[in-house]
Amino acid sequence: MAVDTAPTPAPVKLSGRPSVRTLKLAEAIFIPVFALVISALVFSVFLLFLGQSPIDFFSLIWIGGFGSSFSWQQSLQRAAPLILAGLAFAIPARIGLTMIGAEGALVLGGFGAAAIAIPLVTYAVPPLLTLPLMALTAMAVGGVWIGITGWLKHYRGVNETIASLLLSYIAIAIMNFFVEGLLRDPASANKPSTLPIGEAYRIGAMPGTSVHWGLAAGIVLAIVLHILMTRTTFGFAARMTGGNARASQAQGLPVGYLVVTCCVVAGACAGLAGFFEVAAIHGQANASLVAGYGFTGILISFLARHNALAVVPVAILFGAIAAAGGLIQRRMGMPDATVLVLQGIIFVVLLTSESLYGRIKFFQPGPVGERT
């Protein structure tokens, strides 16, 4: 042991200040909330330009999103894929990757589930066996899809953001190729789709609600992944790699394995979202799977500071905004895309607010003794 001759300095006392941990948490909550408020103000200006009342707009969002038990259920229904898509961005983000390909993994996962269902349903395999198989297929397909990007990133130095975005379009094209050709249900005349899995194979609502089981799956997965990232050696090693890949290498950690595994997990989350879209909502794979959930997931993850647990409430908030979209369209006569404008503004303000971390004096611990 190193024994020092010089005396140990008195520990730095911080009387009356909350712990570093509390301050960091408060900062991580305050700044995104602040960003949301600023976004709302900026969006209000946009509404005023259109001659619309911001007050009407936000009260409609409230009514449409949380105003009644019906709107709550609508919000939660939409939150289910958003939670999973948010996780699909958050997990790679913790290892330092900006992986924006959840949309592709979701679509391809959903398509994979619908495709494997065709023979299973045809031969009347019981739903209790079929549905898990569909879910596993969706997760495997999604996992491989994002896993490829992670592999390319680590072993070939391909930029993961560009690669995952472009692979999304390839994924959508692959689905279209099969849905419009080989696997097309002849009955789907106007909207090419795969064969419907049929009511018997649908995933139902959770008891007492109209919300499908995807919500529960999303919440459980968020908790599991949060524990994985914060309380296990895998998560610790992944956070080390995300924070400083060089230091992680110097500690002899298997960086490639960590990167690819995180990507596979992320892809599996997105694939699972695709499975629920098919098995609970559409009953078949078609262009409706390309609903932009994967991209909204990016925004959700950023707002949640890539924290798996925080993804859940943020996803519910965005579910509510989406659920209120119809109401706004009807009552205010504004196009559907209005909500996208709001999302866009939130994203820009949020990214700008990243620069506030460490700058707000209130959240900083006291001075660190003397600087040498």
Added chain:
Amino acid sequence: MNALSPIAETSIRAPSLEAIGMTKIFGPLVALDDVSIKVEAGSFHALLGENGAGKSTLVKSIMGFYRADQGQILLDEEEVSIRTPRDARDLGIGMVYQHFTLVPCLTAAENLVISRADAPTVFDWRKEKNRLEEFMDRMPFKVHLNAQVSSLSAGEKQKLEILKLLYLDQRFMILDEPTSVLTPGEADEMLGLLGEMAAKKEITVLMISHKFREVKAFCDSFTVLRRGKFTGSGDAQAASVEEMSKMMIGDTQIRERAERTQHNRQEVVLDLAGLCAVDGEGLPAIDALNLKVRAGEIVGVAGVSGNGQSALVECLAGQRPLSDGEVQIHGKPFEPKRADFDKFKVFGLPEEPLKNATVPRMSVSENIAFRSFDKPPVASLGWWMRPGPMRERAKELIAAYRVKTTSPEAPIEDLSGGNVQRAVLARELSGDVDVLIVANPCFGLDFASVAEIRSQIMEQRNRGAAVLLVSEDLDEILELADRVAVMSGGTITYVSPIEDTDRNTIGQHMAGH
């Protein structure tokens, strides 16, 4: 001011500069507190102080990068107002930075011409060349004008930086640790030339340094800062090194250096056999490198920066793959993987710890746990982490290694350089060490930390660890190493026991002779 005015025809042109009562406050930090400095015309003045003493803040205030909150600057005894670097340049005050500010893909001549404030839109190159040649003829040292800067050696680049100041007629030169990238020979040559020019009253030089050897050899006066305050000045030839270092470090207790214990020749522990690796462009970074390190010895690898030392350390740390060769420890092949680090008890103190050895945003406690997070008592079942034991261990080590931090939970990036390095030492040296790989461990640290870190490295050696010390600081190697190896062009070109060699011989091998 006309940059093309003939230089050095009348030789007495060196200005004097005096800064009085300089104060600069950054938020809660008083970086400069009522500091005064007087540099006589034609003197070679050393500005001494530890890292964070305020040397950079002072010269940046003089250069106009910062506006001092208080204080005045007198040039040739007349008050001047320097609001921007452009003002300083127009007054003939120039600075050579620690790192080169030349454009590597241009020639020396092009670099000189584009540095002019009045550079024309269209160059008449023939005219410029003629003028440059005339200018170069009057200079005491020369650089080939048509050479591309990237092909120049570090010493030549540094000369070109100084020529640039002369070309711009900047007769008051501020040099920020100008010799850190040079071989001892190059450094002595350059400082000697500057000293001669100063003696002829052609220029005035203010040099930031922390190498007492250079100050004693070349400077004629000095000023010392400590923690933003003026602590002394005087005649550099009359003052002793002890006096100057006392002014620099004040009453800080410096840890006793660990004594080098003698032991018999022991077995080879670390054997680097024919190592080869390539750099980012696929060119050889290290080339057939052989080196053996015995138990209980420190092998110091000296060399001019950029001769493959960092690639060597990266290969041993697993940050860069080997293209050929093998690393053996105790005669068994070693792979830079976690299992082998633990099995062979290999530890490392990389250079720039914030970049290579820590995750800046993770807490001090987590950073200290990097070696132990996947082993009991922190991890149970091999994957479940328990924060309790991790925090306990961190607290013990923070106390034992005197890491100054507000809390074990504070992000390590909030700590000062010395404390980051102490936290890394706590992590790497608190266990049983067989092989220790160290790279520039004291770069940018204060005296107390330097003494402590060197002493800990020596303790590991005395305890029987095989230590590979890669350092750009020759004094550090001369102090610590049992054997010196010189690295040049990606391979070891010279190995000698420390008692059979000297600074000059090492310097010659560093320069590739």
